[in-house]
Amino acid sequence: MVGIKALFGLKKDGIDPKATEDIAKVVEICDGASSCGSDCEEEMAELAKGDKVYEGLKIDHEEPLYNSSKPPKVHFVVPTSQMDWEHDACLEDTSSVQYHIYDWCQKHNDEFSGVGNGQKLSCAVSSLPKDIMDVEVMRGTKNNVLVLPHFIWINGLESGKVDQTLNELVPKLLSPELAIDKLVEEYSMLSRAIERSFVLVCSHTRRDKRCGIMAPYLKKAFDQHLQKQGLYRDNSDFRPNGVNVAFVNHVGGHKFAANVQIFLKDPCILIWLGRVKPTNVPFIVDGILVPEKPKLQWPEKVRCVQKYASW
Structure with a gap:
């Protein structure tokens, strides 16, 4: 299987220790172990096709992501x-x-x-x-x-x-x-709202083609992996406690495509990620969307996090 560091491009994308410390106050940062199932290699090989498209885009990997957006x-x-x-x-x-x-x-x-x-x-x-x-x-x-x-x-x-x-x-x-x-x-x-979480993926092609190009790849990856976890919901499925993945307009920072905003109902957290590739998606689902207590594998992809009050 492709190594975790290779998947997430840690050589190019960095983060300073203070930012990691701030993020850890909101969401637990784990050691990078994968919870991907027995069919992981086949799934990742399919998603890697989308990664090739991503690698052909001009993405800023130098500027630190943390605090590059406002919750x-x-x-x-x-x-x-x-x-x-x-x-x-x-x-x-x-x-x-x-x-x-x-x-x-x-x-x-x-x-x-x-x-x-x-x-x-x-x-x-x-x-x-x-x-x-x-x-x-x-x-x-x-x-x-x-x-x-x-x-x-x-x-x-x-x-x-x-x-x-x-x-x-x-x-x-x-x-x-x-x-x-x-x-x-x-x-x-x-x-x-009956959902447990909303995943909002920037798809605004007329604003900047990078998010527009990657958004369909990401949505397909989210939908397929959420189906495996029993959390996928389409627009005609009104079962509660699922995950709704939707496209949204410009969120800022197209140079950090793809942009993904994750709103979790419980524990009332926003995790806003940048530089997301299709091969990242299974780890987002298994680490953030499935568990009651989300775990984040790559703080270097966080643009901002916000803990909200419990209502």
């Missing part, structure tokens, strides 16, 4: 059923839900700078499915919105009600006294 306080994810968007994805349509959420976040980031965990309010569009049977959704003026790291949905949010809704909801989401169950009971438009 969100609240991250709004808007379904579009797409995997690519215009350059400024949230700003394509000024009447859309994502436009109004993005605008609200930009105006209120400073207001919430001193509360909650994380550094900013953010909005993304995603490949998560939208309701194509709803005319307003198809026009972009209404949508369901996933709220991370809180793992709740704002259902049927209308563009004209974004400001009013977020003015009321976000202070409660960032309150140290937040109880998600009570919040969901209080607002009929809210519901809990």
